Amino acid sequence: MINWRLAIVIIVWLVAGRAAAHPASQSRLYLSVDQQQVGVTLHLPADQLEKALPDVKTWQTLKHFEREKFELYLADHLQLFSAGRALKLTLGDTHFRTLDDETFVAAQLALAMPPGETVSSLTLYNDIIQHYVINHRTLVFLQNDMALGHIDAEPVLIDILRYGHNQIDIPRANHGPWHGFVRIIYHGIHHILEGSDHLAFLLSLLMVTGLRARRRTWQSHPATIGDAFRLVTSFAIGHSVTLAINALLPMPDYLMWVEAAVAGSVLLGGVNVLFPLFAGRDNLLAMLFGLIHGMAFASALSVDGLQISSQLIVLFGFNLGIEIIQVLLVLMLLPCINLWRKSRAFTALRWVTGLIVAAFGALWLTQRIAPQWITGEHTFTLNAGHTLAVIAAVIALSTVKYWRKKQRCEKANERSLSLTRMPLQ
Amino acid sequence: MTNETSRTFTITVLLRFFLLVCALSVTACGSSSDDIIDETAASSSDDSSDDSSDDDSDDDDSDSDDDTSADESDDDSSTEDTSCEESGEMAELVCSANAFMDTLSADQQAGLVYEFTDSTAKTTWSNLPSVSRNGLAMGDLTSSQQEAAFEVLQVALTEQGMQDLEGLLAADDYLVEIGAGSNQYGSDHYYLAFIGEPSTTENWMLQFGGHHMAFNITYMAGVGYPVPMHEGAEPKGSFEINSTTYAPLADEGNALVAMFNSLTADELSNAFLYDEYYSDVLVGPDNGNGTYPSSYPYGSNRTGVLVSELTEEQQAYVIAAIETWVNDYPANVAEHLLADYTSEAALEDTYIAWAGDESTGVDVDVSGTYMRIDGPRLWIEVVCQNGIIVRNQTHYHTVFRDKTYDYGNSL
Numbered sequence: 106m107i108n109w110r111l112a113i114v115i116i117v118w119l120v121a122g123r124a125a126a127h128p129a130s131q132s133r134l135y136l137s138v139d140q141q142q143v144g145v146t147l148h149l150p151a152d153q154l155e156k157a158l159p160d161v162k163t164w165q166t167l168k169h170f171e172r173e174k175f176e177l178y179l180a181d182h183l184q185l186f187s188a189g190r191a192l193k194l195t196l197g198d199t200h201f202r203t204l205d206d207e208t209f210v211a212a213q214l215a216l217a218m219p220p221g222e223t224v225s226s227l228t229l230y231n232d233i234i235q236h237y238v239i240n241h242r243t244l245v246f247l248q249n250d251m252a253l254g255h256i257d258a259e260p261v262l263i264d265i266l267r268y269g270h271n272q273i274d275i276p277r278a279n280h281g282p283w284h285g286f287v288r289i290i291y292h293g294i295h296h297i298l299e300g301s302d303h304l305a306f307l308l309s310l311l312m313v314t315g316l317r318a319r320r321r322t323w324q325s326h327p328a329t330i331g332d333a334f335r336l337v338t339s340f341a342i343g344h345s346v347t348l349a350i351n352a353l354l355p356m357p358d359y360l361m362w363v364e365a366a367v368a369g370s371v372l373l374g375g376v377n378v379l380f381p382l383f384a385g386r387d388n389l390l391a392m393l394f395g396l397i398h399g400m401a402f403a404s405a406l407s408v409d410g411l412q413i414s415s416q417l418i419v420l421f422g423f424n425l426g427i428e429i430i431q432v433l434l435v436l437m438l439l440p441c442i443n444l445w446r447k448s449r450a451f452t453a454l455r456w457v458t459g460l461i462v463a464a465f466g467a468l469w470l471t472q473r474i475a476p477q478w479i480t481g482e483h484t485f486t487l488n489a490g491h492t493l494a495v496i497a498a499v500i501a502l503s504t505v506k507y508w509r510k511k512q513r514c515e516k517a518n519e520r521s522l523s524l525t526r527m528p529l530q
Numbered sequence: 531m532t533n534e535t536s537r538t539f540t541i542t543v544l545l546r547f548f549l550l551v552c553a554l555s556v557t558a559c560g561s562s563s564d565d566i567i568d569e570t571a572a573s574s575s576d577d578s579s580d581d582s583s584d585d586d587s588d589d590d591d592s593d594s595d596d597d598t599s600a601d602e603s604d605d606d607s608s609t610e611d612t613s614c615e616e617s618g619e620m621a622e623l624v625c626s627a628n629a630f631m632d633t634l635s636a637d638q639q640a641g642l643v644y645e646f647t648d649s650t651a652k653t654t655w656s657n658l659p660s661v662s663r664n665g666l667a668m669g670d671l672t673s674s675q676q677e678a679a680f681e682v683l684q685v686a687l688t689e690q691g692m693q694d695l696e697g698l699l700a701a702d703d704y705l706v707e708i709g710a711g712s713n714q715y716g717s718d719h720y721y722l723a724f725i726g727e728p729s730t731t732e733n734w735m736l737q738f739g740g741h742h743m744a745f746n747i748t749y750m751a752g753v754g755y756p757v758p759m760h761e762g763a764e765p766k767g768s769f770e771i772n773s774t775t776y777a778p779l780a781d782e783g784n785a786l787v788a789m790f791n792s793l794t795a796d797e798l799s800n801a802f803l804y805d806e807y808y809s810d811v812l813v814g815p816d817n818g819n820g821t822y823p824s825s826y827p828y829g830s831n832r833t834g835v836l837v838s839e840l841t842e843e844q845q846a847y848v849i850a851a852i853e854t855w856v857n858d859y860p861a862n863v864a865e866h867l868l869a870d871y872t873s874e875a876a877l878e879d880t881y882i883a884w885a886g887d888e889s890t891g892v893d894v895d896v897s898g899t900y901m902r903i904d905g906p907r908l909w910i911e912v913v914c915q916n917g918i919i920v921r922n923q924t925h926y927h928t929v930f931r932d933k934t935y936d937y938g939n940s941l
Contacts, residue, residue: 129810129915156807156898239885240810240913268812268825 129153130207132234132243135260136275137410138224138250142217143185143192144410146248149234151201151208157237161210170199175212184230185216192216192224213410224252227275231266242267249407249419252277254288256419258407286422293426296405298489302367302469303398307431309374309462310336310391311438312455318384323455327443333435339388341431343395344402345424351403352420353413361473363400368469370394375463378455402427437496441503448506614685619862620730620752623685627728627736630678634666638675642666646726646733649941652746654818657762657927659702659741660714661817664725669718679722686736686747690781691858694761697778698743701763704771705919715741715919733940742927744815747863748938754863755938757931759855760815764917764925766894779926783894785851786901786912790884790892792847793835798892801835803885808900811911811929822941826933832904834883838874848882852903855910855930867932871908880905886914897924907934 130150137144155161158178164170176196185192197213218224235241246260255261264273297303314336315328350356374394377383383390406423408416445451468485471478487495614625631639642665644651651664668676684692699717706716719740725748726734735748742762748755761779768777790798813823827833837848849872856864856871870876884892886899893899894914903910909931914924 153809156809237805238807238809240808240812240814269827269831270824 129238129240131265132241133246134231134243134266135246135248135410136229136250136263137248138227138252138275138277139411139415140223140251142215142412143224143227144248145183145185145214145216146410147179147183147210147212147214147233148202148204149210149212151210153234153238153241154210157234165201165208168201172196172199175199179212179214179233182231182233182236183214186228186230187218187222188225190219190222192218225277225279227277228272229275230272232271235266235268235271239268245273247275248410250277250285251411251415251418252280252285254285254292256289256292256406256408256423258405260407286418289419289422290426290429292405293423294430295426295489296402296423297427297430298492299486300401301465301486301492302371303401304434304492305462305465306367306371306374306394306398307340307434308438308458309371309378310340310387311435311442312378312458313381314387316381316384318381321380323381323384327446328439330439333439335388336391337431337435339391340395340398341428343392343397344399344427345395347396347399348402348406348424349399349420351400352406352408353416356403360401360404363397363404365470365473366397367401368466368473370397370466372463372466372470375459375461375466378459378462434496437500441499444503444507444510614681618730619685619860620749623682623736623749624728624730626678626682626685627724630675630682631728633672633675633678638666642722642724643727644723644725646735646940648725649820649937650818651723651725652735652748652937652941653816653820655737655739655744655746655758655760656815656817657742657744657760658815659719663721663723663739664737665721665723667718668720668722669716682722682736683738683745686745686860687858688860688864690854694778694858695738695743695745697776698761698763700771700774700776701765701769701778702741704769704776705764707771708919710919733938735937735940746937747859748940750938750940752862753866754859755867755932755935756856756859756863757936758813758816759858759930760928761930762925762927765920765923766914766917766925767923779928782851782854782928783912783926785847785854786903786910787892787894789844789847789851789882790901792844793840797835797840799888801881801883802888803833803883803900806885807898808885808911808913809898809915811913811927813909813911813929813931814927820941822936823931826909827904832881834881834902834904836878837880837882838878845877848877848880848903852908852910871905876905876907880908894926895924899924907932909933 130153132150132153133146133148135146137146151161151165155165158175160171160174164175176194179196180194183194193216195215195217197215199210199212202209202211229245231243231245233243235243243266245263245266247255247263248260249256263275266273311328311333313323315332316323318324373382377387377390402423406419408419411419445454465485472485614622614629617625631642634642644664654662654664656663666679668679671679683695687695699720702715702719703717706712710716712718717740720743721737721739723737724734725737726732728734728736729749730752733748733750735746737747738745739760742760742764744758744760745756746758761782763777763779766779766783768775768780770776790801793801812827813825816823837845840848852871853868856868858864871880881904882902883904884899884901886892887896890896890899892901897914897916899914901912910929912926912928915927917923917925
């Protein structure tokens with residue numbers, strides 16, 4: 106799920122940034138545009154800030170911020186206007202933080218509209234540090250925007266504020282009240298279609314759902330809608346729980362291990378298709394692994410700086426997108442799988458599918474635990490378009506098989522009919 | 531490590547000897563800049579450059595010691611065969627550029643040359659080590675290719691400019707010697723690129739840069755604009771590496787300090803930028819953004835002391851300071867710029883200003899000391915920052931720009 110190429114770029118950048126450790130670092134300003142307020146996260150390089158605000162040196166030594174003083178300074182140098190109205194600044198969580206071997210002041214602000222009014226157009230004025238340190242620059246990012254449905258984990262760089270360029274309009278568009286929510290659902294849909302590892306795991310569950318194990322092998326028989334429903338619901342409960350926990354609560358950065366665990370679950374799922382490891386307990390398995398997959402889903406979201414009500418809306422919409430695709434997939438694939446299960450080729454098909462899923466699981470696991478072992482930047486995943494193409498191909502093949510079978514049956518019926526008629530003639 | 535250092539040393543010594551010989555031969559038989567560059571002369575020099583590069587590669591096959599002696603004898607004996615020196619600054623430069631390209635493989639040539647319309651490539655330069663740069667890394671070239679590359683730079687710069695360049699390369703090697711990572715620092719990590727094909731008549735740009743260095747010389751129909759130009763020096767003071775002592779930006783820094791020292795107390799106070807602090811130059815690297823900078827002060831924000839209001843003697847210090855940058859380049863680059871920057875009209879609109887600690891005065895050993903010359907076109911900034919590797923002294927960041935003719939006004 107994670108964009109490995111991006112990860113590599115970030116790692117290289119971090120390493121390079123550490124060694125280059127430039128004395129004049131830039132500030133970063135992240136905007137989270139909500140309905141009635143705008144959340145702002147600031148990362149201010151401490152050594153630059155203390156030139157403009159000498160008190161910082163004392164605060165750093167005492168490890169204590171004079172909050173009122175700092176809030177006044179920020180209010181003087183950071184202003185947001187919506188349709189001509191100034192938003193009121195409140196300083197939230199503030200602390201010193203080390204990023205790339207450099208000390209930053211990390212401050213969380215909320216800039217609120219007057220009661221009862223909603224955020225429309227936005228103009229940002231900011232000359233924190235720059236009002237005195239003339240060469241200072243601030244990178245302005247859009248972290249998320251409820252009205253635009255922009256909730257991606259990757260913030261988007263809007264502009265760089267600098268000497269003589271301290272005021273910018275934040276690009277916003279009025280698409281109507283539902284636009285944001287629809288975009289959030291779409292984000293969930295897109296995310297699951299791009300997540301080959303999640304889909305592979307789902308496929309491994311579907312292949313064996315409702316099967317019974319006998320003598321250490323699967324006994325073929327069709328799955329019922331009830332089987333599938335229980336299975337997918339278990340998976341959904343699992344991933345919803347961890348998605349919510351990870352998105353809403355501050356969590357340590359363990360993304361690498363989550364990604365590795367997801368790959369591990371795919372490997373186990375694949376092996377389970379070959380040999381019944383978890384026979385009869387597939388619902389429990391789905392729920393447990395759902396917990397892991399939910400943590401990975403959370404990495405695609407950013408709800409930082411949003412009000413709690415908006416955070417819940419984001420979670421609901423994103424999860425809805427994921428469920429829509431999962432339900433559709435089950436509804437489409439289950440009849441296909443059932444169709445093949447009735448044929449003698451199913452054992453072969455089960456083995457091929459199981460081996461492919463297990464092989465990819467092993468590949469992803471290796472890639473995520475020991476990236477140095479796999480050269481190149483290929484992620485071995487499908488994009489959304491290719492995923493849809495593969496699903497369409499499976500359905501097409503199954504349909505062909507269905508028609509052939511039907512034709513054979515009709516012929517056989519005809520033959521038996523003609524045979525029964527023969528003696529009469 | 532020591533082997534490598536001694537090898538670099540040998541190469542450096544050989545190179546300098548070779549360059550010295552070249553320089554001597556240029557002054558001996560080079561023609562003045564007023565010569566008309568005609569195309570036949572240029573093309574004939576192209577032909578001969580092929581010969582000379584063949585000679586070079588033959589020499590390299592034998593032994594490096596023989597190499598210098600061969601070159602020496604070449605330069606002594608022939609005035610016609612290696613005639614890069616003969617037909618004017620531009621023809622000479624194009625000839626040496628072509629000679630360099632002839633030493634490269636097809637792949638290397640493709641990596642060296644960019645389209646002249648590529649504004650991203652033109653603006654790709656930085657003060658930082660280990661960022662993506664255009665063209666070929668010196669460390670990836672063979673010694674004969676490196677020699678040919680330095681020959682190009684030798685022609686593109688004056689002795690004063692070459693001293694800067696060699697000093698800054700030595701400074702980075704010095705940083706490696708005292709413990710900076712050789713995967714980022716050191717003279718191997720400097721890149722040469724041509725934006726457009728080298729030509730005496732067409733437009734093209736020569737880029738050479740790395741950590742603390744960006745030479746960007748745009749030639750518009752043979753007239754050169756060496757801007758934007760960035761130089762930085764860590765350590766700022768003199769240092770010794772391979773038994774040679776360097777202080778690459780001492781002349782620039784000292785010239786600016788002398789300029790401010792020539793002011794009266796009142797003038798110095800008028801030139802001080804109150805409520806302004808500079809932790810770096812204001813109009814720094816363009817980082818491949820493809821556009822001209824927009825952050826020059828304008829209107830009433832342009833402050834300091836007007837040069838036209840200074841005495842002739844004081845003005846001479848200002849001009850001397852400007853020359854420490856502009857005279858890094860030969861006549862076809864420097865003459866027209868110097869005339870424009872120091873004309874009476876230009877000096878009437880040229881401010882000198884400084885920032886830092888007013889109580890200590892203009893002291894380059896104090897972090898935050900900042901000096902600048904701000905003309906109608908000319909823009910020179912020098913800032914003193916704390917050292918990154920050599921932490922007990924400040925280091926220089928400088929930038930030289932032309933508000934109208936950065937990149938030859940060709941973006």
